[in-house]
Amino acid sequence: MSKTILSVSLVVVVSLIVAEVVARFIFGLAPLEMQNPYQPVFALAERDQSSPSTDIAAGASGPGGYGYEHGTFGYYYTGRTPLPRSSTALADFLFDHRLSRYSAEKIDAIACAQPRSLGVFVLGASVAQGHSARSKEATWHALLEGRLRQALGRDDVYLFNGAMGGYLSLQDKLAYHMAVAPRQARVVLFLNSWNDLLLPAYSATRPGDPFVLGVRFEQTFSDGFLFWLAKHSGIVNTLVQNEAKSAVQTYARRLAHDDGFFNRYADKVTDIYLQNMSDVLTDCQMHGRFCLVAIPPTRPLAALDIGRPAGEIVPDRRVAALFELLMKKIDASPFRAQFADLTHLFDAPDLIEHFTDSVHIDEAGQKILADRLFEPMLNGLRTVEELHSTWMPSDGKSCR
Structure with missing residues (x-):
């Protein structure tokens, strides 16, 4: 029974991977890329249709732009970056x-x-x-x-x-x-x-x-x-x-x-x-x-x-x-x-x-x-x- 479950699980996983590959490279489906960066007061900042989320995070309206550093579980201000002007x-x-x-x-x-x-x-x-x-x-x-x-x-x-x-x-x-x-x-x-x-x-x-x-x-x-x-x-x-x-x-x-x-x-x-x-x-x-x-x-x-x-x-x-x-x-x-x-x-x-x-x-x-x-x-x-x-x-x- 355990081998059957393992085999079925493996088939499902492989099928999902193949389906995703086909979806991306044959049908041109793309995963979600955040193009409207979060802004803490205004809800969104400059729309960017090309930059990945990691680049947006470091931009002027991202946490990096405000001096927040990325830890394991969140962004933190530690005083190593400039204070607000x-x-x-x-x-x-x-x-x-x-x-x-x-x-x-x-x-x-x-x-x-x-x-x-x-x-x-x-x-x-x-x-x-x-x-x-x-x-x-x-x-x-x-x-x-x-x-x-x-x-x-x-x-x-x-x-x-x-x-x-x-x-x-x-x-x-x-x-x-x-x-x-x-x-x-x-x-x-x-x-x-x-x-x-x-x-x-x-x-x-x-x-x-x-x-x-x-x-x-x-x-x-x-x-x-x-x-x-x-x-x-x-x-x-x-x-x-x-x-x-x-x-x-x-x-x-x-x-x-x-x-x-x-x-x-x-x-x-x-x-x-x-x-x-x-x-x-x-x-x-x-x-x-x-x-x-x-x-x-x-x-x-x-x-x-x-x-x-x-x-x-x-x-x-x-x-x-x-x-x-x-x-x-x-x-x-x-x-x-x-x-x-x-x-x-x-x-x-x-x-x-x-x-x-x-x-x-x-x-x-x-x-x-x-x-x-x-x-x-x-x-x-x-x-x-x-x-x-x-x-x-x-x-x-x-x-x-």
């Missing part, structure tokens, strides 16, 4: 993404060397980062910085990009209070809204929640065995991904076909977005900051206007209804003057071609976006310039 330490990674041109350390150095310089802090998600540009110099924020310098006749105008792909207004609010306000920023530009309105449906999360929250729950509250299997087996990972896709499709179908559910969803996502941005704009008002919230262009809205279907997970008519409700609420808001509607910036047959997907734009589109933001940001900087005010490094102290 300031209260912004857990948010400085925001300026370390691949399209950012100024690190947190560089920003603080500029604040010390040029306290009367004109710095614009940019927050938002991947559109705000300049996603789809092939280089930092081709991003809309780099192009806008150049135009503003030329118009103002000074070379100390800077656009500091602290945006992060996948972020919602909740995380933008955290970024504002943790990375921007401590530096006494005078000008802040937000480009956001799409993720708040649509990302819940694309990730099967509640309105207002970071899109990786379900994954974080699984990592924390399950026994971890299935998660471990998915990281080591292409077959198991495929099953996990299929379940996630099924949940997203169910969510999207409800939004598409259930009018009652859609109306409740639309009301909540727009309310939560405006609550978060109103909190930020209230703080801007209290501290005399020039803050502008730009609602970026989207392909579904452009497609509807020119009579071309965009083919999104959520039907174009629903996307249009979400933005229509949002703009209606913005118009009724006491902060309506601090919002700029860019949603129809690419509403033409030739312009819609600048979209690389639902919201991201190519390098020619980056220039169009920079041109559209030029006038409002120029007016904002001129207002600040007249005040002759200063800003400071992240620790709030005078520079040594």
Whole structure:
């Protein structure tokens, strides 16, 4: 009997190994690789589609970046690595993404060397980062910085990009209070809204929640065995991904076909977005900051206007209804003057071609976006310039 059990077990193990080899090398199935690193405050950091988890752990937003060393059973701070520079330490990674041109350390150095310089802090998600540009110099924020310098006749105008792909207004609010306000920023530009309105449906999360929250729950509250299997087996990972896709499709179908559910969803996502941005704009008002919230262009809205279907997970008519409700609420808001509607910036047959997907734009589109933001940001900087005010490094102290 024992030999039979051993033989059967051996056959099962060998069969599983062979099945996994076939799945990986014949069908191209890959095990789970974490591309959205965990971040202790913001839930996720810079999305990385190429680096293995071990490299991400050593990156700016990983435990290694915060000075934690890996022991046998966890990560520990032992004092062998530098202490945090300031209260912004857990948010400085925001300026370390691949399209950012100024690190947190560089920003603080500029604040010390040029306290009367004109710095614009940019927050938002991947559109705000300049996603789809092939280089930092081709991003809309780099192009806008150049135009503003030329118009103002000074070379100390800077656009500091602290945006992060996948972020919602909740995380933008955290970024504002943790990375921007401590530096006494005078000008802040937000480009956001799409993720708040649509990302819940694309990730099967509640309105207002970071899109990786379900994954974080699984990592924390399950026994971890299935998660471990998915990281080591292409077959198991495929099953996990299929379940996630099924949940997203169910969510999207409800939004598409259930009018009652859609109306409740639309009301909540727009309310939560405006609550978060109103909190930020209230703080801007209290501290005399020039803050502008730009609602970026989207392909579904452009497609509807020119009579071309965009083919999104959520039907174009629903996307249009979400933005229509949002703009209606913005118009009724006491902060309506601090919002700029860019949603129809690419509403033409030739312009819609600048979209690389639902919201991201190519390098020619980056220039169009920079041109559209030029006038409002120029007016904002001129207002600040007249005040002759200063800003400071992240620790709030005078520079040594």
